[in-house]
Amino acid sequence: MFIDHAKIHVKAGDGGAGMVSFHTEKFVTNGGPDGGDGGKGGDVVFVAVGRLSNLGAFRFKHKFVAEDGAKGMNRKMYGKGGADLEIAVPVGTVIKDVETDRILADMTEDGQRVVIAKGGKGGLGNMHYANAVRQAPQFARAGLPGEEMDLYIELKLIADVGLVGYPNAGKSTLLSVLTNAKPKIADYPFTTLEPVLGVVQSYDMSYVIADIPGIIEDAHEGAGLGHDFLRHIERTRLLVHVVDVSARDGRDPYDDFVSINNELMQFNKELASRPQIVVANKCDDASEEEVEMFINAVREDGYEDVYVISAAARIGLKELCDKITEMVSKLPPVVIHDVADKEEMNYKYEEERKFDIVVTGSVYEVTGKWINVVLESTNFDSTDSMAYFQRTLISSGVIDALKAKGIREGDTVKIGELEFDYYE
Ligand SMILES: Nc1nc2c(ncn2[C@@H]2O[C@H](COP(=O)(O)OP(=O)(O)OP(=O)(O)O)[C@@H](O)[C@H]2O)c(=O)[nH]1
Numbered sequence: 001m002f003i004d005h006a007k008i009h010v011k012a013g014d015g016g017a018g019m020v021s022f023h024t025e026k027f028v029t030n031g032g033p034d035g036g037d038g039g040k041g042g043d044v045v046f047v048a049v050g051r052l053s054n055l056g057a058f059r060f061k062h063k064f065v066a067e068d069g070a071k072g073m074n075r076k077m078y079g080k081g082g083a084d085l086e087i088a089v090p091v092g093t094v095i096k097d098v099e100t101d102r103i104l105a106d107m108t109e110d111g112q113r114v115v116i117a118k119g120g121k122g123g124l125g126n127m128h129y130a131n132a133v134r135q136a137p138q139f140a141r142a143g144l145p146g147e148e149m150d151l152y153i154e155l156k157l158i159a160d161v162g163l164v165g166y167p168n169a170g171k172s173t174l175l176s177v178l179t180n181a182k183p184k185i186a187d188y189p190f191t192t193l194e195p196v197l198g199v200v201q202s203y204d205m206s207y208v209i210a211d212i213p214g215i216i217e218d219a220h221e222g223a224g225l226g227h228d229f230l231r232h233i234e235r236t237r238l239l240v241h242v243v244d245v246s247a248r249d250g251r252d253p254y255d256d257f258v259s260i261n262n263e264l265m266q267f268n269k270e271l272a273s274r275p276q277i278v279v280a281n282k283c284d285d286a287s288e289e290e291v292e293m294f295i296n297a298v299r300e301d302g303y304e305d306v307y308v309i310s311a312a313a314r315i316g317l318k319e320l321c322d323k324i325t326e327m328v329s330k331l332p333p334v335v336i337h338d339v340a341d342k343e344e345m346n347y348k349y350e351e352e353r354k355f356d357i358v359v360t361g362s363v364y365e366v367t368g369k370w371i372n373v374v375l376e377s378t379n380f381d382s383t384d385s386m387a388y389f390q391r392t393l394i395s396s397g398v399i400d401a402l403k404a405k406g407i408r409e410g411d412t413v414k415i416g417e418l419e420f421d422y423y424e
């Protein structure tokens with residue numbers, strides 16, 4: 001089974017907690033704080049691997065979790081960082097964040113690596129918190145959580161030319177005579193069950209042609225095999241539309257041509273207006289009048305580039321191949337999706353210090369991802385840590401916003417699991 005899309009969940013490792021510890025040694029009393037920092041959580045990294053051809057690895061495995069960072073230790077020792085988790089995907093895989101619908105990465109090159117979920121930083125140990133006033137800090141920070149998200153991953157093959165056409169029109173035969181590929185060819189529809197790529201060497205140029213399973217009418221509604229595969233020609237610069245002009249099984253070649261174009265249009269309007277070369281195949285098995293009628297009909301529709309060939313008998317191939325080569329060399333490059341540079345993107349939970357306040361009677365509930373992070377790194381058993389938490393609520397504007405909403409002394413503030421009474 002050819003799997004070309006999947007929904008998965010990834011989670012980077014959490015940062016390890018900082019350590020609370022004091023230096024102890026024989027004959028030394030009151031040693032200073034020496035609790036070390038927690039280690040960073042491992043990242044979730046996607047890697048494009050050229051030899052992979054589909055997303056079958058994600059058929060049964062949907063959850064991917066990188067290792068957490070270890071806790072800090074005494075004697076100022078850092079906790080060990082969690083190992084990164086590498087996820088191998090085929091070249092052409094597009095990775096989307098389900099929540100925001102944003103494309104996070106387009107894995108277009110063999111060996112490309114992209115960090116998709118960042119591991120949380122380790123918490124600082126208490127060695128950082130000593131100062132002249134506070135000589136024995138009783139708190140350390142918890143580590144920050146690793147980024148976590150649902151991803152939609154989709155393979156969109158990277159090819160310069162896409163072969164489209166009715167089942168059994170001769171697409172695979174054409175691929176086999178133009179390129180190095182050896183696809184299965186047989187005298188029945190739906191022989192090709194998954195996309196096949198072939199490379200053309202023409203003069204000093206080389207480019208890739210994709211053969212996809214034949215599309216049929218209503219394929220865009222999921223009626224045929226084709227629907228699922230149109231995504232693989234979305235990136236191509238040029239379509240080569242193969243039509244069986246022999247009309248052996250009683251169909252009309254021009255009707256076939258029109259219905260395939262309708263399929264393209266339904267799937268993606270832009271795809272229907274992609275440059276298209278029309279190939280009248282199986283001319284060895286058709287009368288001159290049949291071929292003539294077909295050519296006239298498509299020319300009337302505005303398709304100028306029509307090539308009469310026989311892929312099986314190798315007639316007309318050189319002219320066709322030269323034309324494809326010429327057009328590929330002139331057309332703009334294959335579409336690579338624009339992605340936000342993840343390296344420049346902040347750690348997800350710090351991205352925005354946004355929050356919402358919902359008032360129900362005298363209860364003011366504050367929500368926001370960023371606040372959860374602060375909450376998680378606060379140690380509520382420590383007065384110092386609590387004081388820091390309160391300062392953060394002030395500096396981020398939460399307190400002002402509560403006042404603006406009309407909060408009064410004695411009202412309840414709710415943040416995550418935490419509830420406290422409000423006093424000025
Ligand atoms: N007479 C004749 N037969 C051809 C020609 N090209 C292909 N065929 C035959 O047509 C049949 C279908 O060819 P394929 O290349 O498998 O067709 P396809 O479009 O890839 O078909 P699907 O993968 O099933 O959609 C095979 O029996 C081929 O031998 C041709 O130029 N002339």
Ligand SMILES: [Mg+2]
Pocket residue numbers: 171172173184191192211213214
């Ligand atoms: Mg085929």
